Amino acid sequence: REKVEMTKEQRALMKAIVDAYNRHQIPQDVAKKLLQEQYSAEENFLLLTEMATSQVQVLVEFTKNIPGFLSLDREDQIALLKGSTVEAMFLRSAQVFSRKMPNGHTVVLEERIRKSGIPDEFMTPMFNFYKSIGELHMVQEEQAILTAITILMPDRPYVKDHQAVERLQETMLNVLRKLCVLQHPQEQQYFARLLGRLTELRTLSHYHAEMLTSWKMNDHKFTPLLCEIWDVQ
Numbered sequence: 527r528e529k530v531e532m533t534k535e536q537r538a539l540m541k542a543i544v545d546a547y548n549r550h551q552i553p554q555d556v557a558k559k560l561l562q563e564q565y566s567a568e569e570n571f572l573l574l575t576e577m578a579t580s581q582v583q584v585l586v587e588f589t590k591n592i593p594g595f596l597s598l599d600r601e602d603q604i605a606l607l608k609g610s611t612v613e614a615m616f617l618r619s620a621q622v623f624s625r626k627m628p629n630g631h632t633v634v635l636e637e638r639i640r641k642s643g644i645p646d647e648f649m650t651p652m653f654n655f656y657k658s659i660g661e662l663h664m665v666q667e668e669q670a671i672l673t674a675i676t677i678l679m680p681d682r683p684y685v686k687d688h689q690a691v692e693r694l695q696e697t698m699l700n701v702l703r704k705l706c707v708l709q710h711p712q713e714q715q716y717f718a719r720l721l722g723r724l725t726e727l728r729t730l731s732h733y734h735a736e737m738l739t740s741w742k743m744n745d746h747k748f749t750p751l752l753c754e755i756w757d758v759q
């Protein structure tokens with residue numbers, strides 16, 4: 527098989543994305559909080575809204591560092607962010623869940639999430655997704671570029687200049703394809719499996735509004751930002 531090499535530009539692009547991804551981490555570690563104790567449904571709901579709000583801010587900063595993003599039409603930039611924040615949050619949650627933890631911690635974490643107040647019918651699709659992400663053992667470069675690819679989805683609602691977004695996404699897909707071959711030489715279809723997770727992610731994200739409104743508690747309060755982003759209230 528021909529030797530796969532990344533061009534200088536592709537390596538620079540990947541470095542920019544990974545640096546931005548690592549720079550904009552979630553402030554406090556939610557997994558650590560959840561491992562400390564089982565919170566009530568109300569406390570968990572509040573924790574989720576806090577985490578989600580900071581995640582949106584982190585995502586905006588990360589997105590601004592995607593080469594070419596700020597040259598897109600301003601309204602398209604908003605449409606891409608609005609259309610991808612829920613998916614980016616579930617993707618990041620899956621990466622948090624899949625992190626190597628001391629024995630038994632993942633079991634406790636899963637237990638705490640199962641009792642967090644999220645309606646039972648969403649547990650299976652959510653944990654199936656988390657485990658399918660975990661099985662891929664993504665390196666952080668793959669996680670960062672996959673997040674960028676999720677944001678640069680041309681078919682988000684209200685995107686006007688499809689082609690401009692497609693061009694940026696294609697550049698990312700080319701880098702990811704080479705990265706997958708270099709990182710997982712034994713697995714021919716690794717790149718295809720990785721992209722298949724984005725389909726599962728989109729399906730899971732369809733449930734998010736219903737997950738929120740049927741959270742096992744009364745009187746769900748959302749911040750204005752989350753009302754805007756989450757299509758609730």
Ligand SMILES: O=C(NC1CCCCC1)[C@H](C1CCCCC1)n1c(-c2ccc(-n3cccn3)nc2)nc2cc(F)c(F)cc21
Pocket residue numbers: 552556557560570571573574577578581615616618619620622623624635638639642644734735737738
């Ligand atoms: O905080 C979380 N995730 C953040 C978000 C930002 C980036 C980092 C992680 C939550 C958490 C809030 C407290 C209760 C219990 C769940 N979390 C979730 C989660 C669950 C449901 C939703 N919903 C979205 C719409 C409706 N539900 N989003 C995330 N999965 C998680 C997996 C972990 F290993 C894990 F550690 C936490 C996780």
